[in-house]
Amino acid sequence: MNFTAGPLFALISASLLLACSPKEKPQKQERPTVVVSTTVKQGELPQIINTSGHVEATQMVEIRPQISAQIAGIHFKEGDEVKAGQLLFTLDARNDMAQANRSQAVTQQIKAQLAEADRNLSRSIELAQAKFISPSAVDTARAKAESLRAQLAAAQADQTAAAVQLSFTRIVAPFAGRTGKINIRTGGLAQANSSEPLVTLTQLDPVRISFNVPERDLPALLAARAQLKVAATLPDGSKREGKLVFLDSSVEKNSGTLLAKAEFTNTDRQLWPGLSTGIQVQLSNEQGMVLPLQAIQTGPEQRFVYVIGPDQKVQAQNITVKRIHDGQALVDGLSVGTKVVREGGQNVRPGGKVLEGSRPAKASSEASAK
Known part of the structure; x- marks a missing residue:
């Protein structure tokens, strides 16, 4: 009984082992990722x-007085728009006016003396030619006329200086602009060496x-x-x-x-x-190679795009972005006609297959899940 049961038991055990052994599962084929592609074109982008x-x-100028004098009048308001040459400030001009009048009077006095000296010189020359006076008398008359002529030049210079000094009592806008804060009031003392301007014109x-x-x-x-x-x-x-x-x-x-x-x-x-x-x-x-900005991926070291090969497999290609304008990029590192992934690049890997469609991989996956 034991002799005949041994082979039968072994046969049954072998059959059970074969029945229970797992079957080899077929390898799952990777599905291509759906992407939207674009083609690199020759074009131009504005350099912006x-x-x-x-x-x-x-x-912008700080209006300051040239002389120290009391403010006699302010002829504008803070923040006013003024024209070139418009009067801004007048200073007390009484002393300067008196000096200008005095210089003018001195000039007129010397002019009269010079006219008389020139007439005397002319008469002296006529008398000397007639042998009524000596030549030395002519020289004396000529020296007096030349001296008065020099005095007249000095007096005229003094008159000009007095006129300039008088003009400092009227401060006008050097150009058209807007006035700022007024730092002095009528009756105040405007000082030529003050650190604060009367007003700033811009x-x-x-x-x-x-x-x-x-x-x-x-x-x-x-x-x-x-x-x-x-x-x-x-x-x-x-x-x-x-x-x-x-x-x-x-x-x-x-x-x-x-x-x-x-x-x-x-x-x-x-x-x-x-x-x-x-x-x-x-x-x-x-001019250069142009593609949509969406196609450009940013890596840890450099920007790149996914190039789609004839076998529908993608490879990463490093590029240099030269210009970006209005959603387009001008790049180096690609040639005309190269097909690249425009949308869906975040879901592909180098060497993986892609399927070109009208929607990127994310949208395609959601549709499949539904």
Whole structure:
């Protein structure tokens, strides 16, 4: 009984082991990721420098007195818009007026004496020719006339100086602008050596905006200077075009930038000195390889794109981004006609297969899940 049962038991045990052994599962085939593709094209993008700047007054001057005198009158109000040559202050002019009148009187007196001396000289010459007086008498008359002529020149110089001194009692605006705070009142003593000005005058139209441009853009900036367009963003969000009026002669070493200034009209007074504003400098257009900005991925060290090969597999290709404008990028490192992943690049891996569609991988996966 035991002899016959042994082989039968072994056969049954082997059959059970075969029945219980796991079957080999077929490998799961990786599904391609759905992406939206685009093709690299030859094109051009405007070279635009976007930066920020600060508004500066074209002219700003501290109005100070040339002489020390009492303020006789103030002919404007704080914050007034004044014209060039408009009277701002008058100082007490009584002493200076008296000095000017005295200088004028001295000049007139010497003029009369000189006229008489010239007549005497003429008569002396006639008498000497007729042998009625000696030649030395003529020399004396001539010396007196020349002396008075020199005195007249000195008197006229004194009169001019007195007139200049008198003019200092009337302070006028050197240019059209806006007045600031008045630091003195009528009856106060205006001192020539005071540390505080009477008032500050600021020209508000036109104004200038100073800004910095990167040194790498200097060649393009110089090449396009004649056709250069500079625009400023106003506080209300609108743009205003100006013209480049200044480019510094050296690059700042620490920042690697170059100081520039542009001039803008400001009749509506939207640009106020000290205001910070956005600046856009448009240079000439630059040719190169263009693709949508969406296609560019950012790696730990460099930007790249996913290139789609003929076998629908993707590989990462490093690129250099030269310009970005209006959703388009000008790049180096690709050739015309290269097909790259535009949308869905965050879901693909180098070497993986992709399926080009109208929706990126995320949208396709959600549709499959539903």
